[in-house]
Amino acid sequence: MPASSQPTVTASVIRDVTCPFCGLACDDLVVDTTGDRLAVRENGCPIAVPAFAGAPGRGAARVGGREVPLVEAYAEAARLLRAAKRPLFGGLGTDVGGSRAVGRLADRTGAILDHMNSAAVVRNLLVLQDGGWITTTLSEIRNRCDLLVAVGGDILSRFPRFFERTLGAGETLFGARTPVEIVFLGKGPAADVKLPGQVRVIPCDTARLGEALGALRALVAGKPVLAADIAGQPLATWQGLADRLRAAKYGVMPWATADLDVPHADLMVQALADLLRELNRETRFAGLPLGGAEGDVTSDAVHLWQTGYGTRVSLARGVPEQDLHRFATPRLLAEGAVDLLLWISSFNATRVPPRAAIPTIVLGHAAMTLAEPPAVFIPVGTPGVDHAGQYFRTDRVIALPLASLRSSALPSVADALAAIEARLGEAR
Numbered sequence: 001m002p003a004s005s006q007p008t009v010t011a012s013v014i015r016d017v018t019c020p021f022c023g024l025a026c027d028d029l030v031v032d033t034t035g036d037r038l039a040v041r042e043n044g045c046p047i048a049v050p051a052f053a054g055a056p057g058r059g060a061a062r063v064g065g066r067e068v069p070l071v072e073a074y075a076e077a078a079r080l081l082r083a084a085k086r087p088l089f090g091g092l093g094t095d096v097g098g099s100r101a102v103g104r105l106a107d108r109t110g111a112i113l114d115h116m117n118s119a120a121v122v123r124n125l126l127v128l129q130d131g132g133w134i135t136t137t138l139s140e141i142r143n144r145c146d147l148l149v150a151v152g153g154d155i156l157s158r159f160p161r162f163f164e165r166t167l168g169a170g171e172t173l174f175g176a177r178t179p180v181e182i183v184f185l186g187k188g189p190a191a192d193v194k195l196p197g198q199v200r201v202i203p204c205d206t207a208r209l210g211e212a213l214g215a216l217r218a219l220v221a222g223k224p225v226l227a228a229d230i231a232g233q234p235l236a237t238w239q240g241l242a243d244r245l246r247a248a249k250y251g252v253m254p255w256a257t258a259d260l261d262v263p264h265a266d267l268m269v270q271a272l273a274d275l276l277r278e279l280n281r282e283t284r285f286a287g288l289p290l291g292g293a294e295g296d297v298t299s300d301a302v303h304l305w306q307t308g309y310g311t312r313v314s315l316a317r318g319v320p321e322q323d324l325h326r327f328a329t330p331r332l333l334a335e336g337a338v339d340l341l342l343w344i345s346s347f348n349a350t351r352v353p354p355r356a357a358i359p360t361i362v363l364g365h366a367a368m369t370l371a372e373p374p375a376v377f378i379p380v381g382t383p384g385v386d387h388a389g390q391y392f393r394t395d396r397v398i399a400l401p402l403a404s405l406r407s408s409a410l411p412s413v414a415d416a417l418a419a420i421e422a423r424l425g426e427a428r
Ligand code: SF4
Pocket: 019, 020, 021, 022, 023, 024, 025, 026, 043, 044, 045, 046, 047, 048, 159, 160, 161, 162
């Protein structure tokens, strides 16, 4: 669907709905809005179907666990923010409008910003900021890819329609699709999963991917590699893969950084970026970092244009400062370096704030349940379900429009933050 168009509504069925529940932002869902709950009728997936079917938000605002009118919750949140000397805005699971409001309020209160998925995002950022990389888009994969090497995980667990949306179409910009080879380097999909291409799995422990990628780079460059066994596979396996990589006309290596949850994973991403650079001496090969869940790409994009940085940015000193290690939520909380946590999670009720010994304000999915009542809980609508918005796709080339699929009394994150900000100047 073009970014400027709107979903088509037929009676209670809405077509061309954009899904905000992973970074693919599929824009072809058909959603039935009859009755109490939304139901995905076509083009759903194991993540989207339950997410859209979630109960309509009727959560109540609470202060200290006591139900209060929304305005009272806004006033208490503003009072806590006024009293805070070093607030942390974490979670940050929201759309473009919500992220813009986060940046505005952070600027006004001198807050630190850290998205809930930053631990994974930082593995990529360290490499991107250090030396850059060569990446592609979902559309380029669809139109040009002849060899796809998935690095690390099966991709499908986090992005269920990835192969369908990229390699599943029979037509490309240049005519009918030619067969694509799909190689999983690491963990492959379940045996019964059907993919649009010839599939091969080269098993490899995640912790040894760097070793495999480094050897592949040497082999692609024609350097001698003396080891008989590399990352658990014989040298011949890697030589065969290196030859195949060099023979590709337009190869792509996607990876989900969240799957690389091992120490020093940034070095693996670095090895991958170096391999891509080597391959591009002879052919065309690009990477594709996969992310976007909980609006992490959206938050990063908005704060990049607002502050010059993405995540883990402090506005405490009046100018933006980024520190990818020091401004990590777990570290800030463990060191007692912040005195208030504002946590935002509007897409996912299960992404609750970390336990913190400081006052916590939660702008949460209306179905969120918390072990202990925070100082303030404000239920917010989900973008693309309860209200309209925009959401960045994983490849960052487009922000897709999200539709409002049902009438909801819940405020958006942007509205809730604006209401809190408007009360910042009120007398204590
Ligand atoms: S693959 Fe992702 S964007 Fe597409 S329908 Fe599933 S959850 Fe939504």
